[in-house]
Amino acid sequence: MPLSLYLNVAVGGVLTGxxxxxMALGLxxxxxVVRVVNFAHGEMMTIAMYIAxxxxxxxxxxxxxxxxxxxxxxxxxxxxxxxxxxNPFINRPEHSQFILMVAVALIIVNVLLIxxxxxxxxxxxxxxxxxxxxxxxxxDAPKLYAAAGAVIVAALLFAFFRGTRIxxxxxxxxxxxxxxxxxxLNVKRLYALTFGIGAACVGAAGCMLVVINDVSPAVxxxxxxxxxxxxxxxxxxxxxxALLGGVLIGLTEAMAGVFFTPSAKSMFAFAILVIVxxxxxxxxxxxxx
Amino acid sequence: xxxxxxALQAKPAPLGRSRFLSTLNLANIPRRGLILLAxxxxxxxxxxxxxxxxxxxxxxLILYFAYTGQAWNVMMGFAGQLSLGHALYxxxxxxxxxxxFIHFGTPPWIGLLVSVPIAMAAGAVIGFLAFRxxxxxxxxxxxxxxxAEFARIGFDHWDWVGASSGLxxxxxxxxxxxxxxxxxxxxxxxxxxxAMTVLAFLxxxxxxxxxxxxxxxxxxxxxxxxxAVGIATFRTKMAAVVISAGLTSFAGMFYAFYYxxxxxxxxxxxxxxxxxxxxxxxGGVGTLFxxxxxxxxxxxxxxxxxxxxxxxxxxxxxxxxxFYGFCLLLVVMVMPEGVWxxxxxxxxLETRQ
Numbered sequence: 001m002p003l004s005l006y007l008n009v010a011v012g013g014v015l016t017g018x019x020x021x022x023m024a025l026g027l028x029x030x031x032x033v034v035r036v037v038n039f040a041h042g043e044m045m046t047i048a049m050y051i052a053x054x055x056x057x058x059x060x061x062x063x064x065x066x067x068x069x070x071x072x073x074x075x076x077x078x079x080x081x082x083x084x085x086x087n088p089f090i091n092r093p094e095h096s097q098f099i100l101m102v103a104v105a106l107i108i109v110n111v112l113l114i115x116x117x118x119x120x121x122x123x124x125x126x127x128x129x130x131x132x133x134x135x136x137x138x139x140d141a142p143k144l145y146a147a148a149g150a151v152i153v154a155a156l157l158f159a160f161f162r163g164t165r166i167x168x169x170x171x172x173x174x175x176x177x178x179x180x181x182x183x184x185l186n187v188k189r190l191y192a193l194t195f196g197i198g199a200a201c202v203g204a205a206g207c208m209l210v211v212i213n214d215v216s217p218a219v220x221x222x223x224x225x226x227x228x229x230x231x232x233x234x235x236x237x238x239x240x241x242a243l244l245g246g247v248l249i250g251l252t253e254a255m256a257g258v259f260f261t262p263s264a265k266s267m268f269a270f271a272i273l274v275i276v277x278x279x280x281x282x283x284x285x286x287x288x289x
Numbered sequence: 290x291x292x293x294x295x296a297l298q299a300k301p302a303p304l305g306r307s308r309f310l311s312t313l314n315l316a317n318i319p320r321r322g323l324i325l326l327a328x329x330x331x332x333x334x335x336x337x338x339x340x341x342x343x344x345x346x347x348x349x350l351i352l353y354f355a356y357t358g359q360a361w362n363v364m365m366g367f368a369g370q371l372s373l374g375h376a377l378y379x380x381x382x383x384x385x386x387x388x389x390f391i392h393f394g395t396p397p398w399i400g401l402l403v404s405v406p407i408a409m410a411a412g413a414v415i416g417f418l419a420f421r422x423x424x425x426x427x428x429x430x431x432x433x434x435x436x437a438e439f440a441r442i443g444f445d446h447w448d449w450v451g452a453s454s455g456l457x458x459x460x461x462x463x464x465x466x467x468x469x470x471x472x473x474x475x476x477x478x479x480x481x482x483x484a485m486t487v488l489a490f491l492x493x494x495x496x497x498x499x500x501x502x503x504x505x506x507x508x509x510x511x512x513x514x515x516x517a518v519g520i521a522t523f524r525t526k527m528a529a530v531v532i533s534a535g536l537t538s539f540a541g542m543f544y545a546f547y548y549x550x551x552x553x554x555x556x557x558x559x560x561x562x563x564x565x566x567x568x569x570x571x572g573g574v575g576t577l578f579x580x581x582x583x584x585x586x587x588x589x590x591x592x593x594x595x596x597x598x599x600x601x602x603x604x605x606x607x608x609x610x611x612f613y614g615f616c617l618l619l620v621v622m623v624m625p626e627g628v629w630x631x632x633x634x635x636x637x638l639e640t641r642q
Contacts, residue, residue: 088622095371096621098371098427102617103617104618106617107610107611107615111607113607113610114605221559225431225435225438228431232431263442263445267439267442270436273435274418277424277432281422281423
């Protein structure tokens with residue numbers, strides 16, 4: 001009996017972890033190309049989650065259906081943020097960029113706090129309590145749908161970077177900033193596009209996460225930290241690494257919730273971060289600098 | 290890149306036996322600066338005589354942020370190591386002195402003998418792990434957050450310090466001020482934090498002009514070059530983290546005994562760490578007056594804003610933080626060096642470019 005319980009929790013952790021992975025993918029894309037650490041990443045996701053909550057409350061629109069428009073809104077937000085605010089900071093010292101993003105994060109959290117109050121909001125979909133039984137394992141339907149969505153979006157992202165000319169141009173910027181300028185790429189515009197894509201990823205992840213978790217303004221910073229933990233664990237700039245890191249952290253948190261207490265689960269995520277930073281600072285799938 | 294360190298920074302001290310005194314030698318400060326400094330100090334000393342209790346509580350808050358900002362500045366401003374987890378050291382200082390006082394009646398000044406070394410050890414562990422394994426820049430900042438978060442969750446589950454239900458110091462209506470046990474009226478805490486801020490300022494001024502201070506600035510400007518000229522960068526950076534952690538934990542004792550309640554969820558939160566760094570960032574990282582000026586500007590303006598909002602009957606819990614955010618945004622965009630270097634130029638206090 002306990003074995004199947006652990007198996008259920010593990011499967012749930014992996015599915016949640018895939019959504020975490022998509023969130024972290026956005027961070028990794030932004031860092032890999034623009035070389036700016038988006039310290040407002042989780043906060044941007046809470047914006048998407050609140051949009052989903054409001055749309056659901058007003059029009060009963062399912063967050064998973066609204067995924068594309070919400071991701072588009074986040075894309076616009078990310079594009080504007082990079083074009084208006086971050087591009088002038090590209091050649092500034094690292095801590096200067098970092099502090100810029102801290103300011104953005106501070107504003108987002110507290111504007112959401114003023115707008116929606118400190119209480120948690122959630123979306124009660126019709127399938128919230130559905131589940132599938134596969135042998136001994138019971139899988140929650142919302143988690144399954146969310147994870148499937150995350151995998152699809154991630155696959156599209158890989159295809160975009162491999163197959164399209166814009167994707168290749170963005171990769172060129174990431175490989176060699178000066179080289180990209182020399183061959184005539186509009187690097188600042190591509191940076192803005194990249195930031196938009198990263199924001200769209202986290203917007204999509206927010207739509208999926210809101211189906212399985214509550215949202216309150218305070219979770220923004222927590223998700224930012226989680227995204228950092230995942231991305232550093234997987235390897236900053238490595239896209240498969242972000243997904244792998246997400247699954248690993250999702251699984252760890254889920255198991256820690258069973259063996260210890262759910263409120264202490266992020267301690268284990270941080271423990272993994274510290275271990276990875278010390279033993280393999282480039283991350284599990286990262287390239288050595 | 291040569292960054293102006295501080296308008297009032299000491300010139301290298303002449304070699305001699307009273308090195309400490311000679312670096313505090315006030316002769317190399319412009320006269321106008323000395324007068325301003327004296328007036329400011331006199332005003333702060335006299336302030337309780339003509340301020341209300343409410344204003345006194347705000348002055349305490351300002352000085353608290355001036356002190357913690359100064360302590361953080363040692364690490365980031367002097368040595369260039371960005372810490373976003375300084376709430377960790379405040380929390381350790383607060384929890385250890387408070388818990389010893391509650392469980393054993395240990396006077397806080399004795400409790401410091403336990404709390405400060407623990408905070409310094411925590412700083413040493415973080416510094417050792419980071420600098421040994423070449424965790425630098427953003428990664429280092431995230432590592433400091435990770436440790437603060439670790440402590441936040443840990444203290445929230447640790448029964449000896451009250452876990453999530455909080456740790457409370459016994460409170461009574463005090464007619465007398467007991468400085469030894471830090472039980473008394475706000476005016477005692479005001480003079481305590483004023484003294485701490487002045488001492489921290491003098492200590493930082495001395496440190497900045499010391500041999501170690503020059504090593505720090507060398508590491509901050511170009512670590513490879515510093516190593517190339519023979520500076521032991523590992524030890525230099527370790528000294529910055531440990532000194533900064535120890536100084537910050539003093540503020541923890543003040544925090545615990547002034548507010549009388551501690552909740553791990555709040556004390557160690559990332560928001561608290563960010564509050565600490567806002568003052569020096571806005572005032573001017575790496576300058577001596579930056580943290581003080583930043584604390585006055587930020588807390589002063591934020592409290593005024595709260596007052597105004599209160600007067601027109603608006604109660605917005607996040608308004609102050611949104612204001613902080615915009616201040617930070619504005620300063621980082623328009624005055625990346627902070628407000629103090631600009632003020633110093635306006636006041637004609639600049640001694641060198």
